[in-house]
Amino acid sequence: MTVNPLLSLDREIIGDIYTTTETMDNLTVLCDDYGSRFGGSEGEKQAVAFLQEKLRAYGVQNVHTEEVNYTVWTRGAATLEIVSPIQKTIPCISLPHSPAATVEATLVDMGEGHPDHFGQRAEELNGSVAMATSEVAPYGSARRIHRSEKYGRSLVAGAKAFIFVNHYPGFGPATGGIGHRGGVGAIPGISVAYEDGMFLQRLIKRHGPVTVRIVTTDKNEPGVSWNVVGELPGKRHPEEIVMAGCHYDGHDITQGAGDPASGVVALLEAARVLATHAADLPRTLRFVFWGVEEIGLLGSRQYAEEHADAMDSIRFYLNMDAAGMLAGRQDIVLNEWPALADLFERWRSEMADTFGIAQSVSAHSDHFPFLMAGVPTGGIEKADRTPSGRGYGHTHYDTLDKISLNDLRRAAVRAARWLARIAGEEDWPVSRRSPEAVAEILDLAQLPRRRRIPRHDDEVLRRKRPVR
Numbered sequence: 001m002t003v004n005p006l007l008s009l010d011r012e013i014i015g016d017i018y019t020t021t022e023t024m025d026n027l028t029v030l031c032d033d034y035g036s037r038f039g040g041s042e043g044e045k046q047a048v049a050f051l052q053e054k055l056r057a058y059g060v061q062n063v064h065t066e067e068v069n070y071t072v073w074t075r076g077a078a079t080l081e082i083v084s085p086i087q088k089t090i091p092c093i094s095l096p097h098s099p100a101a102t103v104e105a106t107l108v109d110m111g112e113g114h115p116d117h118f119g120q121r122a123e124e125l126n127g128s129v130a131m132a133t134s135e136v137a138p139y140g141s142a143r144r145i146h147r148s149e150k151y152g153r154s155l156v157a158g159a160k161a162f163i164f165v166n167h168y169p170g171f172g173p174a175t176g177g178i179g180h181r182g183g184v185g186a187i188p189g190i191s192v193a194y195e196d197g198m199f200l201q202r203l204i205k206r207h208g209p210v211t212v213r214i215v216t217t218d219k220n221e222p223g224v225s226w227n228v229v230g231e232l233p234g235k236r237h238p239e240e241i242v243m244a245g246c247h248y249d250g251h252d253i254t255q256g257a258g259d260p261a262s263g264v265v266a267l268l269e270a271a272r273v274l275a276t277h278a279a280d281l282p283r284t285l286r287f288v289f290w291g292v293e294e295i296g297l298l299g300s301r302q303y304a305e306e307h308a309d310a311m312d313s314i315r316f317y318l319n320m321d322a323a324g325m326l327a328g329r330q331d332i333v334l335n336e337w338p339a340l341a342d343l344f345e346r347w348r349s350e351m352a353d354t355f356g357i358a359q360s361v362s363a364h365s366d367h368f369p370f371l372m373a374g375v376p377t378g379g380i381e382k383a384d385r386t387p388s389g390r391g392y393g394h395t396h397y398d399t400l401d402k403i404s405l406n407d408l409r410r411a412a413v414r415a416a417r418w419l420a421r422i423a424g425e426e427d428w429p430v431s432r433r434s435p436e437a438v439a440e441i442l443d444l445a446q447l448p449r450r451r452r453i454p455r456h457d458d459e460v461l462r463r464k465r466p467v468r
Contacts, residue, residue, distance in 0.1 A: 004350040006420060012277040013416045017269060023324070023408035026054065026265040030248070031255040031400045038252035039225050039292040040072035047248050051228045051289050054268055059275035060230035060287065066306075068291050068299045070182045072223030073097045075252055076216065078190050080163070082203070083211040090196045093253065094216050095151075095164060095189035096295045097179025103161040103188060104213040105129045109204050110154075112138030112167070115145060118153035126158030129212055133167040133197065134174050137387035143446050144387045146364055151178045155186055161214045162189040165197030171395040175251045177295035184220040225249070225291030227299045232275055234423065236282040241313050242423045243286045244270065244415060245300065245366055246320040247293030254398045259390070262324025262403050262411070263380070264289060269412035270419060278416075283315065283423040290366050293321070297366055304369035311373045312432055316340075316422050319367035319379035322393070323411040325403060330411045331356035331383035332418070335371050336441050339429035340378070347421050355414060356383025361445035371441075374433035380411055 004010065017023075029050065034043035048065060055063045073096050080092040083104065106128050110117060113132030118125065132138075132150045147164060154162045166174040173191035180186065192200075204210050228248070234240065246263035250256015271287045290299035304311070323330060334340050336359050344357050358381075362368070367377040392398050433441070 002349040004352070006350070009278055009420060010351065010417055013273045014413055016273050016276065017409050017413050017416070021405065022272065023265045023269045023412055024405045026268055027257065027261055027403060027408065028400060030261045030264065031257045036250040036252045036254060036256055037248055039070070039249055039295060040074060040223050041252065044225065044249060044291070048226050048228055051248065051268070055228070055230040055271060055287070058272040059279070060271050061233060063230040065226040065228055066303065068225040068227060068302050070223065070225060070292055070298050071097070071179065071184060071220050073179070073295065074219040074221070076100065076218040078217070079215045080190060080192065081213045083213050085207045085210065086203070090192055090200070092190045092192045093173045093175065094218050095175060095191055096177040096251070097183065097185045097220065098188045098190065098216050098218050099184050099220065100217050101161070101188040102213070102215050103129065104211065105160050107131055107200065107204065107210045107212050109201055110150070113145060113150040114138040114141060115149065115153060118157050122157040125154060128159050129161045129163060129214065130154035130157070130159040131163040131165060131197070131200065133165040134389060135167045136389050141387070144362065147176045148178060151185070151189055159187060161187050164189060164191040166191065166194045166395070168389065168391060169194045171392055171397055174390065174394045175253050176394055179295055182296045182298045188214055188216045190214060190216065225299060227291050227303055228289040230271065230287050232279060232281065232285040234283040235280050238284050239313055240283040240315055241286050242283055242315050242419060243288060244318040244320060244419055245288040245290055246323070247290040247299065247366055249292055249294050250398070251294055251394055254394070254396050255400060256398055257400045257403050258325030258398050259322040259393045260293070262408060263320040263322050266324045266408055266411035266415060267320045269408070270416040273412070273416050274419060278420050281420060281423040285419055285423055293366055297368060300366035301369045304373050308373070311375055314370070314375045315428060317367060317370045317375050317377045318415065318419065319365055319377065320411065320415060321365045321379065323380035323415070324408040326380070326382055326407060326411070328407065328410065329356070329382040329384070330380050330407070330414050331358065332378055333358045333360050333381040333383060333385070334378040335359070335361050335367065336444070337376055337378070337430055340376065343425070343429060347418070351417055353414070358383035358385055360385045361441055372438060374435070374438050376430050376432070380415060
């Protein structure tokens, strides 16, 4: 039988979390009272105040905010009209950081949007409106193909606008940012429901060339967001940091209950029980709630840049984006750290738990700036790494009623127990990666192909301002 050296602490953590509704109470406030908490909204400001108030009430120390300057996007009305061969208006929404623009051009259907196809059809795409679905494994792709890559490849090929089609029926349009490094996108982007996208596909197949007119009226203005930071100082090695984070901003069309708020309240709960039951840990625990993740990881990117000289002191960063919406699959996914997998296997036995352990590298949550800085990183995700879509995520239907109290509890319990062990482990088996080692990991994960898109954007943007 495996001995658990933290058995008493584990029992206190589990007993405390499973005998309160604190996670669901906090989630209800964030969603029902503050709405989406989208960058620039009043709900965002209220959520920032709420998070600070809760952290201080729980006994977390050094609670403060750090400003994030960026381009605030405000949604305007958007229209999509079929000009020929028929006249019809299709319901649509703008994608965050779309510029205000009017575009009329031939529609080019890219289907699921495989990366290779954009280059192969560049001549056809030049001067067109490109359309692609939200399928994350287009035509069997082994890696996840993000919305921003499809938009970026459309831009590089010379498209004048981009239409994003939700590949899930019944959920309406799916949203998501298209801005360039937190600023306005070079071409307008809109989203339509699955059913309307399928209609457009059929129209092309039956009638040949289809001309559409897109009008967007969004605003992009300078503004500020905030990262919320709090700590439990370490008793013996306070200079060594264990970080855990989750962004608090959702998209403006929804409550963002699962993505990200379920992770926010699970992280809050982990902070509460660790402050109550594990205040004597040897290393500092730092909890960070990131601003404006949904439009470019802006809060975490700025933090990693401004605290670049402190990256050596971070032992591990645990990401908890949407951690409470995983339907019982709150596993640990490490970003290619085999030695840490061995450690988590030992802890799993000690904890008498059943979580999965996996290795993967991805670029689309707040762990990524730390991964790029060489910091050991991982997150609460599903260990099954088969590419999958968001379901109701990023749609109007990501609401409080979808979230289970037990999933929130499970995420909070595992985070708290793991953080206590990470902070207490004396024989830590990994250290910060060199830039060369980071580049090798990205190459193995095929991320350089994905990351070349922003560099292409740089070239295009030097020649081209947003369409007006």
